[in-house]
Amino acid sequence: MEPVEAAARFVREQVRPHLDEWERAARYPREVVRGSGLTGLFSPRDAGGLDLSYPEGMAVFEELGRGDAALAFSLSMHNAVAAAVSGADDDDLRGGWAARLVAGEALGGFSLTEPQAGSDATAITTRATEGPDGWRVTGRKAWVSLAGEADLFLVVCKTSDEPGHRDIAMLAVEREGGGVSFSELYRKASADFLPIAEMTLDDAPGRMLAPPGMGLRAALAAIDVARCDIAAVANGLLAEAIDVALAYGSEREVFGQRVVDHQGIQWALADAATDLEAGRLLTRRAAELLGTPEGSVAVAHAKRFGPDAALRAAILCSEVLGAYGWLHDYPLARLIALAKMLQVVDGTAEIQRVVIARDLLRRAQGR
Numbered sequence: 013m014e015p016v017e018a019a020a021r022f023v024r025e026q027v028r029p030h031l032d033e034w035e036r037a038a039r040y041p042r043e044v045v046r047g048s049g050l051t052g053l054f055s056p057r058d059a060g061g062l063d064l065s066y067p068e069g070m071a072v073f074e075e076l077g078r079g080d081a082a083l084a085f086s087l088s089m090h091n092a093v094a095a096a097v098s099g100a101d102d103d104d105l106r107g108g109w110a111a112r113l114v115a116g117e118a119l120g121g122f123s124l125t126e127p128q129a130g131s132d133a134t135a136i137t138t139r140a141t142e143g144p145d146g147w148r149v150t151g152r153k154a155w156v157s158l159a160g161e162a163d164l165f166l167v168v169c170k171t172s173d174e175p176g177h178r179d180i181a182m183l184a185v186e187r188e189g190g191g192v193s194f195s196e197l198y199r200k201a202s203a204d205f206l207p208i209a210e211m212t213l214d215d216a217p218g219r220m221l222a223p224p225g226m227g228l229r230a231a232l233a234a235i236d237v238a239r240c241d242i243a244a245v246a247n248g249l250l251a252e253a254i255d256v257a258l259a260y261g262s263e264r265e266v267f268g269q270r271v272v273d274h275q276g277i278q279w280a281l282a283d284a285a286t287d288l289e290a291g292r293l294l295t296r297r298a299a300e301l302l303g304t305p306e307g308s309v310a311v312a313h314a315k316r317f318g319p320d321a322a323l324r325a326a327i328l329c330s331e332v333l334g335a336y337g338w339l340h341d342y343p344l345a346r347l348i349a350l351a352k353m354l355q356v357v358d359g360t361a362e363i364q365r366v367v368i369a370r371d372l373l374r375r376a377q378g379r
């Protein structure tokens with residue numbers, strides 16, 4: 013089956029019918045993810061992956077966004093880890109972990125953020141030190157998704173006291189390798205099934221994935237792909253919101269005509285549909301440019317636009333349902349909360365503007 017079709021079926025049969033149950037139990041659907049066939053999207057075929065091009069992968073993430081953006085976010089992060097480990101120089105990582113991650117038998121997590129370092133990744137203090145028995149990591153990470161659930165975390169660390177990013181490295185740390193513990197799970201506005209917590213590393217053994225000096229670049233390259241995934245997820249969320257509003261508004265009558273026959277509603281939905289078209293074009297262009305010098309800025313445009321447009325559309329479509337938009341029977345209140353989450357994950361909308369503005373200024377100065 014084509015990956016996009018597989019993703020649509022996964023959402024239809026495995027995600028939508030079980031979301032309420034996962035939320036009530038506050039339990040990550042590990043077995044469902046494992047059986048999804050979507051855990052090695054960008055990993056090479058010799059590691060068992062699907063080796064999708066980025067535009068093909070984004071079509072998959074749009075489908076996942078129609079189901080649940082928090083689950084899609086976790087799959088985006090896992091796929092970034094699986095792809096990085098599949099391409100690692102370290103034989104043990106590539107040989108041992110890659111196949112398990114790609115098959116979904118093991119889950120991957122990404123630890124960059126720290127309590128004092130969110131948007132400014134160069135302010136991290138978690139420290140990796142090389143000793144006779146290899147690298148050890150000590151520090152505290154915040155907002156670690158799949159906390160207690162992922163088996164292997166890519167941890168971004170400093171390797172010296174030097175300020176700045178020249179010594180930053182990225183290491184792979186096993187959850188069960190010793191020295192790793194988690195705080196109580198964060199209590200969030202939605203997506204209770206996605207565990208997020210602080211992670212404490214206390215002399216935890218790690219394997220070098222991107223050596224000092226290359227760590228920030230490797231992390232940002234992975235984040236660029238993840239930002240593009242999130243733009244695609246936002247497009248899916250927006251498309252879902254419009255579909256729900258159309259279905260409801262085609263049935264419900266007010267003042268003698270269907271809700272969707274009121275011109276004010278039609279124009280608002282038309283604007284949302286234009287945003288969807290624009291979001292898809294921005295995401296496709298960004299996916300095509302990923303890995304080139306223009307990739308980061310193209311991704312920033314798509315990641316800035318998609319979640320903002322999705323949030324606007326989710327609010328509008330909820331209004332089309334009137335009071336019913338607020339009920340759990342319809343997904344719109346959940347879509348509003350998730351669109352808000354998409355604005356923040358993998359770099360806030362403001363940080364995307366920082367990337368775009370920096371490029372504008374560079375061009376203005378002819379550099």
Ligand SMILES: Cc1cc2nc3c(=O)[nH]c(=O)nc-3n(C[C@H](O)[C@H](O)[C@H](O)COP(=O)(O)OP(=O)(O)OC[C@H]3O[C@@H](n4cnc5c(N)ncnc54)[C@H](O)[C@@H]3O)c2cc1C
Binds near residue numbers: 122157358361363
């Ligand atoms: C659901 C969820 C899951 C997450 N999962 C992970 C994960 O698995 N791993 C991980 O490492 N991180 C994760 N994060 C963390 C996320 O990447 C950070 O929250 C995000 O990068 C922003 O950092 P912060 O919250 O500390 O905001 P801050 O950096 O404290 O920023 C606060 C506000 O100031 C704005 N701001 C910051 N700098 C500027 C500037 N230069 N100009 C203008 N405005 C600015 C920001 O946009 C924001 O509005 C997750 C976050 C969420 C919400």
